Amino acid sequence: MEDKNRFQEKIAAIQDTMYVIGGKWKIPIVLSIYSGNKRFNDISNSIPKITNRVLSKELKHLEDNLMITRKVVDDYPVRIEYAVTEYCLSIQSVANTMEEWGRNHKKRLQK
Amino acid sequence: MEDKNRFQEKIAAIQDTMYVIGGKWKIPIVLSIYSGNKRFNDISNSIPKITNRVLSKELKHLEDNLMITRKVVDDYPVRIEYAVTEYCLSIQSVANTMEEWGRNHKKRLQK
DNA sequence: TATTTAAGTATCCTTTTGTATACAAGTATC
DNA sequence: GATACTTGTATACAAAAGGATACTTAAATA
Numbered sequence: 001m002e003d004k005n006r007f008q009e010k011i012a013a014i015q016d017t018m019y020v021i022g023g024k025w026k027i028p029i030v031l032s033i034y035s036g037n038k039r040f041n042d043i044s045n046s047i048p049k050i051t052n053r054v055l056s057k058e059l060k061h062l063e064d065n066l067m068i069t070r071k072v073v074d075d076y077p078v079r080i081e082y083a084v085t086e087y088c089l090s091i092q093s094v095a096n097t098m099e100e101w102g103r104n105h106k107k108r109l110q111k
Numbered sequence: 112m113e114d115k116n117r118f119q120e121k122i123a124a125i126q127d128t129m130y131v132i133g134g135k136w137k138i139p140i141v142l143s144i145y146s147g148n149k150r151f152n153d154i155s156n157s158i159p160k161i162t163n164r165v166l167s168k169e170l171k172h173l174e175d176n177l178m179i180t181r182k183v184v185d186d187y188p189v190r191i192e193y194a195v196t197e198y199c200l201s202i203q204s205v206a207n208t209m210e211e212w213g214r215n216h217k218k219r220l221q222k
Numbered sequence: 223t224a225t226t227t228a229a230g231t232a233t234c235c236t237t238t239t240g241t242a243t244a245c246a247a248g249t250a251t252c
Numbered sequence: 253g254a255t256a257c258t259t260g261t262a263t264a265c266a267a268a269a270g271g272a273t274a275c276t277t278a279a280a281t282a
Binding site for chain 3: 056
């Protein structure tokens with residue numbers, strides 16, 4: 001019973017993580033911004049096959065979940081600049097283990 | 112250019128990982144089996160809110176991707192036993208970082 | 223003046239995921 | 253004999269995610 005509750009709490013934690021960074025695009029977008037791309041089209045061009053609509057939606061989701069910020073720079077013309085939050089940096093550990101696992105998996109499939 | 116290619120390879124690795132273990136249920140299912148649940152209904156009961164149809168589909172996906180095995184035990188009555196593969200154990204590192212991040216995120220939200 | 227750039231939005235469509243319910247085939251139980 | 257349990261599959265449907273394409277608005281550039 002104790003064990004069961006702990007297991008279900010574990011599951012809930014993982015599902016919470018998946019909610020925030022799950023799906024095909026969220027981690028790539030975060031990494032793109034982290035690696036220096038601040039603007040919509042830069043991010044878009046750095047990620048193969050992503051469409052405007054999906055990028056737009058995912059940026060909003062990430063902003064709602066405090067992973068990135070969207071700043072309107074009042075220059076002429078107005079620019080929009082995205083940045084990762086300090087909090088978002090904690091996701092790097094997840095991204096790294098996933099990257100490593102993915103590379104390994106690819107090798108495994110090639111054999 | 113070099114950098115861009117490396118970045119895109121990184122993205123691809125993460126997307127490969129997401130393909131195998133992404134979504135709300137796959138890691139919970141793997142952990143459930145890993146923690147001792149071998150049979151369909153045991154797995155089902157250990158994961159809140161999952162339905163038969165989804166569990167059935169996800170088990171097939173995980174089997175196709177070499178994460179679990181499905182063994183028909185020729186007893187009376189016939190039983191089906193699921194098990195994680197040795198290869199699947201490597202996913203633990205991803206699951207652990209995700210669990211940790213999720214717990215932390217929950218705390219963060221409660222503040 | 224015509225084209226390009228920027229940062230999206232609008233519309234429509236397809237695919238995936240999730241829900242609900244019923245059914246099957248054999249065994250076990252009342 | 254009737255009912256319940258096991259391990260799913262089948263069917264129908266709803267909702268969410270992802271994709272293709274066109275369009276907007278205003279400034280910058282050729």
